[in-house]
Amino acid sequence: MKRQMPTILTGALAMVLAACGGQTPQAPSTAPAPQASAEALTTAPAEAPTAAPATAATSAPAGGAPAQPATGGRIQTIISRGNLICGVNASPLPGFATVDSAGAYAGFDVDFCKAIAAALFDDPSKVEYRPLSAQDRFTALQTGEIDVLIRNSTFTLQRDGSLGLEWMPTTFYDGQGMMVRKESGITTLEELDGATICVQSGTTTELNLADQFRARGLEFTPVVFPDNNQTVAAYDAGQCDGYTTDKSGLVSSQTLLTTPADHQILEVTMSKEPLGPSVLQGDQQWGDAVRWIVFATFQAEEFGITSANLGEFTASEVPDIQRFLGLGDNKLGEGVGLSNDFVQRVIKAVGNYAEIYNRNLGPDTPFNLPRGLNSLYTDGGLLYSPPFR
Ligand SMILES: N[C@@H](CCC(=O)N[C@@H](CS)C(=O)NCC(=O)O)C(=O)O
Numbered sequence: 001m002k003r004q005m006p007t008i009l010t011g012a013l014a015m016v017l018a019a020c021g022g023q024t025p026q027a028p029s030t031a032p033a034p035q036a037s038a039e040a041l042t043t044a045p046a047e048a049p050t051a052a053p054a055t056a057a058t059s060a061p062a063g064g065a066p067a068q069p070a071t072g073g074r075i076q077t078i079i080s081r082g083n084l085i086c087g088v089n090a091s092p093l094p095g096f097a098t099v100d101s102a103g104a105y106a107g108f109d110v111d112f113c114k115a116i117a118a119a120l121f122d123d124p125s126k127v128e129y130r131p132l133s134a135q136d137r138f139t140a141l142q143t144g145e146i147d148v149l150i151r152n153s154t155f156t157l158q159r160d161g162s163l164g165l166e167w168m169p170t171t172f173y174d175g176q177g178m179m180v181r182k183e184s185g186i187t188t189l190e191e192l193d194g195a196t197i198c199v200q201s202g203t204t205t206e207l208n209l210a211d212q213f214r215a216r217g218l219e220f221t222p223v224v225f226p227d228n229n230q231t232v233a234a235y236d237a238g239q240c241d242g243y244t245t246d247k248s249g250l251v252s253s254q255t256l257l258t259t260p261a262d263h264q265i266l267e268v269t270m271s272k273e274p275l276g277p278s279v280l281q282g283d284q285q286w287g288d289a290v291r292w293i294v295f296a297t298f299q300a301e302e303f304g305i306t307s308a309n310l311g312e313f314t315a316s317e318v319p320d321i322q323r324f325l326g327l328g329d330n331k332l333g334e335g336v337g338l339s340n341d342f343v344q345r346v347i348k349a350v351g352n353y354a355e356i357y358n359r360n361l362g363p364d365t366p367f368n369l370p371r372g373l374n375s376l377y378t379d380g381g382l383l384y385s386p387p388f389r
Contacts, residue, residue: 074279074286075120075337078147083126086113087140087149090131091228094252095360095367096152105129108360109150111350112171112277112294116148118349119293119342133227134202138163141280148290150277152246154204159278166287168277169294173373173382175269176208177247179254182264184241189268193218198240200224200231205245208271232256246273248361248369255366288336292388296343299324299385300352302376307351310344324388332388343388353383 078084088109089097097107105113105127114124130146137153140146142164152174153159155167178197180186189212199206201224213220223240225231232253235243243250247265254260277294279287300306303321305313313321323330326340333340350356353376361369375381 073337074147074283075289078120082121083128084113084117084120084148085128085130085146086110086116087130087132087137087146087151088113089151089228090133092256093152093228093249094255095365095369096248096252099129099131106360108172108356109152111356111360112150112297113148115297115346115350115356116290116293118345119289119296119338122339122345124349134200135226137202138165138278141165141278144280147286148277148279152249152275153278154246154273155276155278156204164281165278166281168279168287168290169298170274170276170382171294172248172275174246174248174273174275176205176212176244176271176273177250177269178266179235179243179250179263180241180266182262186241187266189213189216189266189270190218192220192242194220195241196221196223196239198223198225198231198235198243200228200245201226203245204271204273209244212270228253244270246275248275251367251369285337289338292336292338293342293346295385296324296346296388297350297353297356298376298383299388300343300347301354301383302378302385305347305352306355307347307349310347314344320388 088105092098093107093109095107096109097105099105110129113127113129117126118124120126130140132140132146132149132151137149137151138159141149149165150171152172154174155170159165160167178189178192180192186192192213197209197220199209199222206222206224209220209222223234225234228245228249231245232243234240236257243253245253247269250265254263254265257263277290279290281287303313303324305321305324314325314327316322316325316327322328323332325344326333326342331340333342339345351359357371357374358364361367371379371381373382375383377384
């Protein structure tokens with residue numbers, strides 16, 4: 001395909017939509033123009049995070065006495081505040097993060113916000129959700145506005161390093177894909193030579209798109225929007241030949257197109273997109289807590305512990321299970337500033353990883369996403385928890 005950027009971009013069909021993939025064409029505003037990536041523009045905070053706890057105080061003495069949670073760190077701030085502030089998608093991403101008219105949030109990413117709140121408060125509802133655009137999400141961590149970001153965000157070197165963030169275990173292994181109209185007959189990226197591609201700014205998506213097309217010697221015109229609502233709407237309205245984002249995002253957004261069956265996701269995977277929570281670097285205890293809450297969901301699946309059968313396991317005589325659930329004298333939780341039964345709290349509230357996955361993305365949902373890399377290592381996937389001991 002050798003196609004020029006359609007003239008409609010100069011004004012005929014700019015979209016303003018209320019929901020991801022909503023289909024209400026509006027009077028034209030200014031044409032979206034390719035712009036510099038927020039990735040490149042966002043810099044690390046000028047100063048080291050101020051809320052760093054006295055981590056030395058958290059290490060267990062040589063005698064093995066239980067470590068004490070640090071005071072003054074992020075966990076203490078959250079407990080004093082009475083809720084967790086969790087950064088999530090601003091545009092709805094069905095399956096990952098949506099909000100209903102009553103303000104109730106749901107989705108795969110949202111369940112991890114709830115898991116953290118459950119671990120801290122024994123109450124998954126103790127979350128304040130902070131909707132964030134791709135551009136603003138990391139700044140919200142850097143400034144301390146949010147406690148944790150769980151918004152289909154990719155773990156990269158730049159974000160881990162230059163942006164001063166700390167990445168938690170990957171909760172969803174993804175890769176970038178491309179959606180096209182079936183009627184185009186396009187099945188490969190090469191056939192998109194000269195095409196217009198709708199893409200969201202401030203994302204790895206925008207960067208990968210340029211790299212992948214350049215590497216293949218292909219030309220393209222990016223049509224860039226700051227949020228997924230507008231990106232999807234523009235594609236749906238025919239402003240672009242292709243729409244690119246993480247494959248999970250494509251599957252999710254496809255359900256919101258006017259006629260989902262008219263579109264297909266190409267086979268090609270353009271990148272690695274390990275998606276997971278992140279926190280501000282500098283408060284090791286908080287990082288450890290979130291890390292082990294995520295691991296708890298993997299390990300619970302490996303042990304076969306679910307929200308339904310948890311009660312049976314609390315009577316277990318098996319040392320591994322007793323340690324995991326914080327039964328008896330097992331006090332591993334307090335070493336990361338959590339209660340010793342934090343794993344039970346998490347499982348009770350959101351279930352194990354398989355429950356979280358199936359509830360939001362599994363066979364009984366419109367997405368029916370195969371687990372693939374997001375299977376336990378025992379099933380050929382990449383999910384692997386270090387030992388709870
Ligand atoms: N994983 C990529 C892309 C994440 C991303 O922001 N994707 C878009 C498209 S699916 C999105 O979630 N938009 C939601 C929004 O605008 O609130 C990244 O971390 O940069």
